[in-house]
Amino acid sequence: MSALRAASHAFLLTWQSIFRDKAALLLFFISGIVYSFFYPLPYSAETVRRVPVAIVDQDHSALSRQLIRYAGAHSAILVVAVSTRPEAAQKLIWQGQAAGAMIIPADFSRKVLAGLQPEIDISGHGAYPLLNKVVLNGLAEVAGTVSAGIELKRLSAMTPSGTQAEASRQPLGVEALPLFNVREGYASYIVPGVVVLIMQQTFLLGIGLLFGSWSSEKSFPYAQDAASYCGALTAFALVVALNAMYFFGFVFWWQDYPRGGNLAGTAMLTLLFAYSVAALGMLIGMFFRTRERSMQLLVATSLPIMFLSGLTWPASAIPAPLQVLGWLLPSTAAIQGFVATNQMGASLHEVRMELAGLLGLATVFVVLGLRKWRRIVPPR
Template sequence: MKTLDAALQAWGQTWRAILGDKAALLLFFISGIIYSFFYPLPYSGETVRRVPVAIVDQDNSTLSRQLVRWTGAHPGLAVAGVTTRPEQAQDWIWRGEAAGVMIIPSDFSRKILAGRQPEVEVGGLGAYPLLNKVVLNGLAEVVGTLSAGVELKRLGAATPSASQAEAQRQPVSVEVLPMFNVREGYASYIVPGVVVLLMQQTFLLGIGLLFGSWASEGRFPYAPRTAAYAGALAAFSLVVVLNAAWFFGFVFWFQDYPRGGNPGASLALTLLYSVCVAALGIWMGLFFRTRERSVQLLVASSMPILFLAGLAWPASALPLPLQGLRWLLPSTAAIQGFIATNQMGASLAEVGQEMLALAALTIAFIALGLRKWRRRPKC
């Protein structure tokens, strides 16, 4: 009973400390609420659309004008202007009025009617990779569509029906169906992974503030006992669980991100991740001697940790030492695991490597934290 009483007392002390510290409360809970609405806002369109392009039409034929109309009808493109002079198109790009250009040569329709292959030049503004990709792919699709239509007309003249002509041109049909990121958007790709890192970093900052305050004031509230450690660990773990419930249960639904693939596996991963992050936070917090130290040390680490997780940057492109060291961070396994279970419906067996990594880190952080916890007397 004494052990249980000590654990419950530590649980209550932890929640009183969290609710009584405005900065810690902001980091533990309020920051997640603010982040969930304002961070995805710039990506709410999901995909880049209506990128302005300039068209240099030196042919001015029926086919070239059709190419211009189809460019304007493409969902990713918008015709900023049509001219016959490349210098004018270049001026539009320099002024920021266009992010790409398509040059239709003067012999475009003549070559097509003669059965020859004309050359259409397309170019994008490489300073903006996302816009450049949409421009180059979109213009290539427009030119390819016109080319396919011309080829079908030629085949149609030599075949009994249009369907046979289409089958001759494309004997194997391809239908592209996105399975998980159904809108193929940037927000659905990046936000579900980043929120896992957010839960880790805001928690570590918050617990660093609490432990730094106690150290600087000389009033560590817990007894140096295992039961007190267990109570504090359970309370801090619940903080991470509540944040996970907010993001996975409400935010993903509200923002309409891919979700609900395997709720049971996601729940198991959440519980393990929560204990792992809480154990890491307690261990790190015991080293802080001032309230501000956690902010100074941890704020700048978020971006490198995101790259190490293999989400925004392929893990195979990392130096070999970093490919191993990145597994020392809970976010590495958690990001990969949550994306697999929550978005793709993976089973626990399929994320066994991530679960094993989190379990090993949890045991290590608890052992390290408990060892330092016992050596710190109650003030």
Template sequence: MTAWREVLHAFVATWRAMLSDSAAMMLLFAGGIVYSFFYPLPYAKETVQRVPVAVVDQDRSALSRQITRYASAHPAIQVVAVSADLREAQDLIWRNEVAGMLFIPSGLQSKVAAGRAAEVEVAGNGIYMMLNKAALNGLAQAVGTVSAGIEIKRLSAATPSSAQAQAQRGPVGLNAVALFNVREGYGAYVVPAAAVLIIQQTLLLAVTLLFGTWAERGGFPVRRDVAGYVGMWCAVACVPILNSLYYFGFVFWWQDYPRGGNFGGLMLFTLLFAFAVSAFAIMVGNLFRSRERSAQLLVCTAMPIIFLSGVTWPVEALPDVLKAARWLIPSTPGIQGFVALNQLGASLHEVAAEAVGLVALMVASVSLGYWRWHRMEKAQRRRWSAQVPSASPAANQL
């Protein structure tokens, strides 16, 4: 019972220390709440629509006007300029007034009427990836629709019905259905992964800030023994558990992102991730001796970490060293596991590799963290003994 009382005492003391530090509380809880509304805001529309484009029509034929009408009717793009001058359309792209351009060369209709191959060109502004993709795809689909109609008319002349002509034009039908990201939006793709990173980074910054503060003051709120470490570890682990419940239980529902694929597995994985990331934060926190140093060094690590997770950048494109090193960060298995469980409905068996990665990282973080924790205690005792003045012979005689 004495050991459990010491663990409980360390648990309460750690929570008291966290609650008494306003900056740490901002990072632990307020930061996650602010991010939950601020980060998804740019992706609220989910899909890009009505991207401005220009059409350069040098053919000035019925076919070119039909292509322009189909482009104007496409929901992803909006034709804002039609001209025969290529330079004028290029200037519009340079001035960011349009995101793409369709070039229809002269003689297009005559080539199509003669049965020869005819080509049009599309160009986009590659600086803005989402706008560029919408503009190029929209223009290409408009041209493809007109081209398919021309081919069906030719086939109809040699077949009894238009249905047979359409069957010859597309013998294999394609019906694409998005199973999980049903709207195929960017927010539903990136925010669930970024939420895990937010939970990790806010905890990491807060814990390192607290450790730096305690090191500056020369005193820690808990004893530097096993019971003190376990109590502190459990107290810190409560923070990612609460933040995970907030994000997965409320934010995803509020933002209407795919969720709830495997609730039981999600809860078990949340506990595993919480204890792994808290042990990792304590291990890193033991390295800091000043309050401000942690923010200076860690605030710029979020972007590399999200790329290493394998969500926004393919793992196959990473160097072999980074492929192995990325598993040293809890967010890597955490993001992959949470997305699979919460969005894709995977089973625990299907995220076994991520779970094993978290367990291995937790064991290593606890071992290194406690070793550093205990070593700091010995060093502090040596400093204290060196600062105590030795008794004078006269005092000994007295």
């Protein structure tokens, strides 16, 4: 009973310390609310549309004008200039007024009428990968649509009806249906993974802030026993779990992201993620001697950790030593696991590696943290 009383006392002391420290309160609760509304805002449109392009028409034929009209009607493209000189399009790209260009050669219609295959030059601004992809795909779709129309006219001249011509050109119909990211949007892809990293980093900062304050002021509030450690650990883990419930339960619904695929799996991952982050935060925090040290050392780690997680960079393209390093952090297993269970509806068996990784990290961090706890915390 005394151990339970000590754990409960440490649990309450931790919550009191959080609410008394304005900076810790900001990191643990307010920052998550701010992130949840302002971070997804730039991606609210989900897909990039109306990217400016320049068109160089050196053919001046009815067919080239049709190609320009099709480009103007494409939802992803905005034709900002039509010229006869490639230098004009290049200047617009250098000035940032266009993200790509399409050059229609002078012999375009002549080759089409002769039954030959003309070539259209399409270029994009490589400095902006997302815009570059939209420009290249959009202009390629425009060229493909015009090409299909020309081919259908040729086939119609050899077949009794337009329906037969269309069937002979494309005997198999293909309809692509995205399974999970149904809108194929950037926000639905990046935000569910990034919020896991946001939770981890803000909690590590907050826990380090509290421990740094206690160390510098020599006012550590806990006793030197395992029960107090477990009480404080559970308090910090509860903070992580509450934020996870807010993001996965409310924010994803509010922003209309894919969600709720496997609630039981998400709950299991949340429990393991909460304890692994809390244990890691306490282990790191016990090495800080000043309040500011957590900010100085942890803020710069967010971007490398993001790349190590395999979300924005394919895990298969990451060198093996860096992959091992990434799995030493809770965020890597948590990001992959949460996306799989919450967005894709993966079963517990399918995320067994992520569950085992988080369980192993939580165990190691608790063992190391408890040893450090008994060494540096003076008895009351």
